[in-house]
Amino acid sequence: MGGHNTGTLAVTGNEAVAEAMRQIDPDVVCAYPITPQTEIVQLYAQMVADGKVTSEFVTVESEHSAMSAVIGSAAAGARTMTATSSQGFALMWELLFVASSYRLPVVMTTVNRALSGPINIHCDHSDTMGGRDTGWIQIYGENHQQAYDNCIQAIRIAEHMDVRTPAMHMYDGYVISGAIGPLVMLPDETVQEFIGPFHAVNPLLNPKRPVAVGPFDGLHGWYFEHKVSQNRAMDRALAVIQSVADEYAELSGRHYGLIEPYRLDDAEIAIVVVGSTAGTTRMIVDKLRAKGVKAGMLRVRVLRPFPHAAYAKALEHVKVVGVMDRADSFGAQGGPVFLEVRAALYDSDPRPQVLPFIYGLGGRDIYPDNIEQAFAVLEQAAQSKVRTSTERRYLNLRED
């Protein structure tokens, strides 16, 4: 693939990630296929079979085993990757905490899909939103290019010695994973140079320096201190994520931040959104701006660690913020991103109103009209003299 960036390729989101993984060429990939991630595993297994990569590919009987094998491999001292979706992510659950508490710099692609039930294979964010407190770094992409770019950057972030924490990156099932979109790739050697060699900390497979990984913490041990250590690494990850993005921008010309504001500087109303719906939202922002409405958008990129100061700075001048969640937190005041954003703005003075919207559960379509409806609610709230109710507003729900 020469020393130049590729031209613009037409690929599925999963193909973009499989290509990123080929260029990373990790020591080990342990994975189990699940819709809509399957194509990544299938393509990567083919690359292994064709000798295009040097990775050891470990086929497993479930995602619980996939994550267990990933942990064993990473603890042994290998650069290790995997990918999953939905129920597979749910089945990994207990091991996700083990991977992060062992501080293993694993990188996982999670293609967002609804969790059962009723059984549903389409996109929403309930899988990884539920996993936001597993101690993994979470980076959400909007499109094919970001799926590729985030996958490569995640290696550097997870392996950084200030962080040493597993990282997952996400994109929308089907909308991005299966649909075809544009991708520009870096040259293979540029990716290799960018990620650099893997340095294991206390690897198990070093007979000259034997170690014990995953010991019992004792009856009155140091679990609490280790949890605080994980959180400190998360705090440090904010600066690392930004510096890795900046370095990546020099190679790719594509700039990423902790958040992605769009026409926010003078916005009076704004929507916060995760994933591919940002594209539709951007279009509606432009349409409203053409009519003189001061609308803006903020796309969530990094959810863990949550860059709350960046949110406060970007949104504190906005009168009304609508947060669109593609997952719900049953019985909470709103969806998971709503709760984060509302908390981030608590210390702002004057404090913007923050309203919860739920959309797209189980792959329910989100039309431009639905986003206009959301902006209309924000506009009305901005003009109202009383604060608007923070009850959930559902977009494109079939109502009685």
Place this chain on the structure above:
Amino acid sequence: MSAAKKPEWDVSDIDTWGPDKHELGATIPVAGNSEEFETGGWRSLVPEIDSGKCTGCMLCYFYCPDASILIENGIAVGIDLKHCKGCGICAKECPADAIAMKTEEKE
């Protein structure tokens, strides 16, 4: 544990360690140190050996899960109380009835 052996990984003041001092991911960065984990505090019964009855068969020594039977000249003479959990396997296995489990009482 011989008193002269200096541990490679000094955890003597680990109770004072804050989050940044612990090894990354709770890994134990040295091997062969399970002896430093004193399990004697788990004990509610303590074996009492009558060395006069001991025939030197060594069954207690081999059965003990914590290598806590002290042997001198082929005879069981005592218990390593830092590690004995008081499980009673030694007393159960002794064919000479030389070991009895007694309630441990502390002042």
